[in-house]
Amino acid sequence: MQLASDGFASLVGALQSALDPSRVRSTPIENVLYGRDALGSAGGSAGVVCFPLTTEEVQECVRIAGRYGHPVIPRGSGTGLSGGAVPVPDEGLAPVVIVTTKMNRVIEVDEDERIAWVQPGVLNLDLSRKVAHLGLHFAPDPSSQQACTIGGNVANNSGGPHCLSYGVTSSHVLAVEVVAPDGSVLVLGGLDPEPVGYDLRAAFVGSEGTMGIATRIAVRLTPLPPAVKTVLLGFPTLDSAANTVSRIIATGYVPAAMELMDQRITEAVEEFVHAGLPVDAAAILLVEVDGTEAAVEEAARVVAEIAHDESAISSQIAQDEATRAIWWKARKSAFGALARIAPNYYLHDGVVPRTRLTETLRSVCDIADSFDVTVVNVAHAGDGNLHPIIPYDGRDQDQNERVHEAGNKIAQLCVANGGALSGEHGIGLEKRDLMGVLFGDDDLVEQDRLRLVFDPERIMNPHKVLPEGSRCSEVAQLLARAGKAWA
Amino acid sequence: MKESGSVSRSELELFAEEVGPEGPVCIVGGRTHWEVGGLPDPSAREVRAPSGIVQVLPDEMMVRVRAGTPLRELIIALEEKGQMIPVDVDQQGSPTIGGALSVGWSSIRRLRWGPIRDLVLEIRYVNAAGKLIKGGAPVVKNVSGFDLPKVFVGSLGTLGCLAEVVLRTQPRPRVAKWIVTEGNPFEIRKQLFRPSSILWDGIKTWVLLEGSGREVQAELACLREHFEEVDAPPHLPKGKRVSLRPSAIKQYATSLAPSSYVAEIGVGLVHLDSNVQSTPPGMALSPLPPGSIVDPALQDGGSDTMRTTSTAEPTLGASLPTPTLAVHKRLKDFFDPMGRLNPGRSLL
Numbered sequence: 017m018q019l020a021s022d023g024f025a026s027l028v029g030a031l032q033s034a035l036d037p038s039r040v041r042s043t044p045i046e047n048v049l050y051g052r053d054a055l056g057s058a059g060g061s062a063g064v065v066c067f068p069l070t071t072e073e074v075q076e077c078v079r080i081a082g083r084y085g086h087p088v089i090p091r092g093s094g095t096g097l098s099g100g101a102v103p104v105p106d107e108g109l110a111p112v113v114i115v116t117t118k119m120n121r122v123i124e125v126d127e128d129e130r131i132a133w134v135q136p137g138v139l140n141l142d143l144s145r146k147v148a149h150l151g152l153h154f155a156p157d158p159s160s161q162q163a164c165t166i167g168g169n170v171a172n173n174s175g176g177p178h179c180l181s182y183g184v185t186s187s188h189v190l191a192v193e194v195v196a197p198d199g200s201v202l203v204l205g206g207l208d209p210e211p212v213g214y215d216l217r218a219a220f221v222g223s224e225g226t227m228g229i230a231t232r233i234a235v236r237l238t239p240l241p242p243a244v245k246t247v248l249l250g251f252p253t254l255d256s257a258a259n260t261v262s263r264i265i266a267t268g269y270v271p272a273a274m275e276l277m278d279q280r281i282t283e284a285v286e287e288f289v290h291a292g293l294p295v296d297a298a299a300i301l302l303v304e305v306d307g308t309e310a311a312v313e314e315a316a317r318v319v320a321e322i323a324h325d326e327s328a329i330s331s332q333i334a335q336d337e338a339t340r341a342i343w344w345k346a347r348k349s350a351f352g353a354l355a356r357i358a359p360n361y362y363l364h365d366g367v368v369p370r371t372r373l374t375e376t377l378r379s380v381c382d383i384a385d386s387f388d389v390t391v392v393n394v395a396h397a398g399d400g401n402l403h404p405i406i407p408y409d410g411r412d413q414d415q416n417e418r419v420h421e422a423g424n425k426i427a428q429l430c431v432a433n434g435g436a437l438s439g440e441h442g443i444g445l446e447k448r449d450l451m452g453v454l455f456g457d458d459d460l461v462e463q464d465r466l467r468l469v470f471d472p473e474r475i476m477n478p479h480k481v482l483p484e485g486s487r488c489s490e491v492a493q494l495l496a497r498a499g500k501a502w503a
Numbered sequence: 504m505k506e507s508g509s510v511s512r513s514e515l516e517l518f519a520e521e522v523g524p525e526g527p528v529c530i531v532g533g534r535t536h537w538e539v540g541g542l543p544d545p546s547a548r549e550v551r552a553p554s555g556i557v558q559v560l561p562d563e564m565m566v567r568v569r570a571g572t573p574l575r576e577l578i579i580a581l582e583e584k585g586q587m588i589p590v591d592v593d594q595q596g597s598p599t600i601g602g603a604l605s606v607g608w609s610s611i612r613r614l615r616w617g618p619i620r621d622l623v624l625e626i627r628y629v630n631a632a633g634k635l636i637k638g639g640a641p642v643v644k645n646v647s648g649f650d651l652p653k654v655f656v657g658s659l660g661t662l663g664c665l666a667e668v669v670l671r672t673q674p675r676p677r678v679a680k681w682i683v684t685e686g687n688p689f690e691i692r693k694q695l696f697r698p699s700s701i702l703w704d705g706i707k708t709w710v711l712l713e714g715s716g717r718e719v720q721a722e723l724a725c726l727r728e729h730f731e732e733v734d735a736p737p738h739l740p741k742g743k744r745v746s747l748r749p750s751a752i753k754q755y756a757t758s759l760a761p762s763s764y765v766a767e768i769g770v771g772l773v774h775l776d777s778n779v780q781s782t783p784p785g786m787a788l789s790p791l792p793p794g795s796i797v798d799p800a801l802q803d804g805g806s807d808t809m810r811t812t813s814t815a816e817p818t819l820g821a822s823l824p825t826p827t828l829a830v831h832k833r834l835k836d837f838f839d840p841m842g843r844l845n846p847g848r849s850l851l
């Protein structure tokens with residue numbers, strides 16, 4: 017990398033004169049600190065790390081990086097689980113990492129319209145807390161919501177337990193102000209229902225930092241439900257839990273959330289959180305229904321009846337907010353609790369048609385056995401979104417390899433069972449080379465075409481999402497034939 | 504190629520051959536919205552997407568359907584399995600699912616069920632080079648790669664020819680009840696938790712409530728206004744659709760004669776007859792972020808400021824800022840470098 021060269025020094029100098037020098041850092045500590053995300057296993061190296069405060073400062077950073085020909089890596093809190101924010105040097109040039117965490121203001125809340133404009137560094141849970149007194153919340157609720165940014169949620173089109181009935185981030189983003197790779201400011205989408213032009217907002221949401229940097233986001237706020245009932249169910253087998261999920265969906269009641277945990281993870285979490293989970297059950301389901309008082313009574317009764325019919329060994333309804341909160345804390349600390357089992361964990365988030373959940377979970381266990389690794393299962397079961405987690409010791413090279421091999425096999429299994437590679441964590445670096453399992457070459461070239469619409473020079477977060485081979489090369493030729501300019 | 508999950512593969516390939524790699528083509532559905540975006544060049548060769556329902560999967564809340572399938576046929580097939588998609592079809596013509604997605608207009612039940620773009624999970628389309636392309640996947644939640652399916656919604660057949668789609672469906676609500684009242688529609692919205700639709704013509708307000716019988720009863724119990732049950736929503740004027748940020752409807756309505764329009768409250772669409780003056784002078788609505796309202800705290804690093812009402816000056820029919828317009832144009836250019844797909848038709 018070109019870290020010590022004159023070019024690099026003058027890049028840093030230019031950035032420091034554009035931003036306050038204290039907000040442009042390139043010491044070895046930042047190099048390492050911003051060289052990874054929560055995937056852990058993929059490490060890059062941040063060349064220079066910038067902390068802008070405004071859209072204009074982001075523009076400055078992007079323009080300067082462009083002038084020096086260095087790649088730009090947008091970054092929020094770094095909680096991503098697919099290596100999306102890992103800075104990969106491009107042709108040896110040190111990446112300019114643009115961290116949005118200091119852009120953390122809620123700019124405007126329109127209570128009547130139920131819309132908020134926020135800066136990208138606002139933490140997911142902070143937004144919900146700030147609008148709670150208005151009876152509103154931001155519905156996408158990744159388990160990392162205390163730490164992850166709304167900019168990161170937009171870039172990854174993040175999900176969460178309650179996305180079963182409320183939809184993922186894309187359904188809650190109305191408009192995005194974006195600093196494009198050439199430093200210009202774009203406005204994608206709008207607050208009105210049918211904005212002019214193509215739905216570029218939809219292209220940007222889930223683009224994993226490859227199409228520009230979100231600098232302001234208009235999100236939809238959702239009313240807090242008048243009533244909620246949370247049901248904790250214990251099952252004698254994984255199958256009976258998964259069958260309960262399918263049967264609930266088949267009744268026509270769509271719960272707000274339907275989360276599954278197997279026995280091993282339940283035990284680990286219970287030791288950690290002391291939530292009173294039924295540790296004797298082979299699997300537990302946390303089902304939440306919301307709506308009007310009468311509707312939730314009815315839905316909770318249906319859920320309990322189906323569970324009973326599927327031989328549930330325990331069934332409890334949270335009687336107060338404290339119980340509900342601790343059950344959710346238990347679910348949302350599942351990954352953290354794994355530290356008790358092994359120093360590292362590897363996690364996939366493949367998704368399958370929900371009717372194939374049971375057989376897929378069984379095959380996941382078979383794969384783990386065949387690689388002699390342990391797997392524990394958490395799942396956003398209502399969406400068919402698996403989270404098989406493999407605890408391991410990363411210092412052991414052999415284990416490391418087996419764990420990653422098993423992970424790849426699990427991702428391939430999800431596609432073979434009619435699903436997809438990732439339900440919410442994104443492709444990033446981690447699953448990039450598996451994209452060919454889900455898509456053909458032409459499909460991937462078409463996705464590259466969409467990326468090039470925003471970033472013709474491939475400056476933004478290079479080497480992510482699409483495998484290196486899938487490059488759309490014909491656009492330039494065809495445009496030339498049509499007498500049109502390239503960018 | 505990978506496992507397609509589709510039983511209609513060869514038919515899709517035939518369609519790809521028909522579209523081919525050269526010469527102007529225009530893709531035709533039921534021609535019910537043919538004039539939207541302007542008429543295509545008459546010399547363009549007409550092509551039609553294959554038709555037929557491939558699979559209804561109620562347990563997955565999904566349907567795989569060829570793009571040329573008449574919407575009415577799809578709605579009936581879903582009804583038989585207790586499912587639905589939120590689209591509206593009236594009596595005239597035979598609109599297709601490919602046409603509905605390409606026009607991209609959402610149902611009047613959008614308030615509850617979301618915009619039509621959120622229905623699309625997977626698309627198969629023929630691109631400008633005549634190749635059959637897949638985007639998305641047949642699962643309700645998916646972030647594997649870029650979201651081509653949503654970009655195609657509302658693209659008026661200018662980016663590719665839809666051949667087959669997988670849509671998310673919903674269990675059909677057991678009860679659907681329209682009521683009418685003279686209450687203030689904005690207040691009514693606050694009183695209800697999940698109304699499916701609130702329509703207002705300046706005098707009367709129509710509300711659609713859907714769900715189980717108890718759910719609908721519980722919602723009705725929250726209404727403080729006097730109301731009556733009715734069989735159907737009001738007739739929607741078909742001349743023009745005006746898209747506003749939802750809070751701007753109140754102000755906009757003051758320039759219209761009561762009963763000359765129907766507004767979708769909470770959504771921001773106003774349906775008008777074509778002879779109604781739709782852009783009152785001095786009023787405009789912008790999709791722009793509140794550039795003029797940059798939080799003063801941003802500059803001085805102070806604490807957050809919260810505003811509870813919008814101060815953004817609305818600007819109607821706003822044109823796109825230049826850099827944004829350039830990206831829209833580039834999308835068309837990159838997906839259709841030779842300009843052969845629906846030539847003459849434009850979104851911009």
Ligand SMILES: Cc1cc2nc3c(=O)[nH]c(=O)nc-3n(C[C@H](O)[C@H](O)[C@H](O)COP(=O)(O)OP(=O)(O)OC[C@H]3O[C@@H](n4cnc5c(N)ncnc54)[C@H](O)[C@@H]3O)c2cc1C
Nearest residue numbers: 092093094095096100159165167168169171175225230440
């Ligand atoms: C314990 C734990 C639990 C989790 N649970 C969930 C879950 O339930 N559901 C879920 O979906 N995810 C979950 N995640 C993953 C992660 O939290 C989400 O993907 C989150 O949205 C990432 O936000 P971030 O701010 O940390 O982004 P980062 O990790 O910093 O970045 C993620 C990606 O977004 C890009 N990016 C960040 N900010 C911007 C911006 N302003 N503009 C453009 N691109 C940008 C980056 O380049 C990168 O590609 C979990 C992670 C952890 C560690």
Ligand SMILES: Cc1cc2nc3c(=O)[nH]c(=O)nc-3n(C[C@H](O)[C@H](O)[C@H](O)COP(=O)(O)OP(=O)(O)OC[C@H]3O[C@@H](n4cnc5c(N)ncnc54)[C@H](O)[C@@H]3O)c2cc1C
Nearest residue numbers: 532533534535536537598599601602603605606609660665
């Ligand atoms: C009176 C009326 C009201 C309606 N209101 C609503 C509503 O509120 N909400 C709703 O969801 N639907 C509504 N619809 C249905 C929907 O809008 C129409 O079905 C759709 O707009 C046009 O369908 P079509 O097949 O007639 O398309 P056409 O009129 O034939 O074509 C419309 C456009 O779509 C393109 N197109 C057609 N097929 C394809 C394809 N396979 N691939 C790519 N592009 C294609 C065409 O090239 C053209 O640009 C309504 C229909 C009618 C008749």
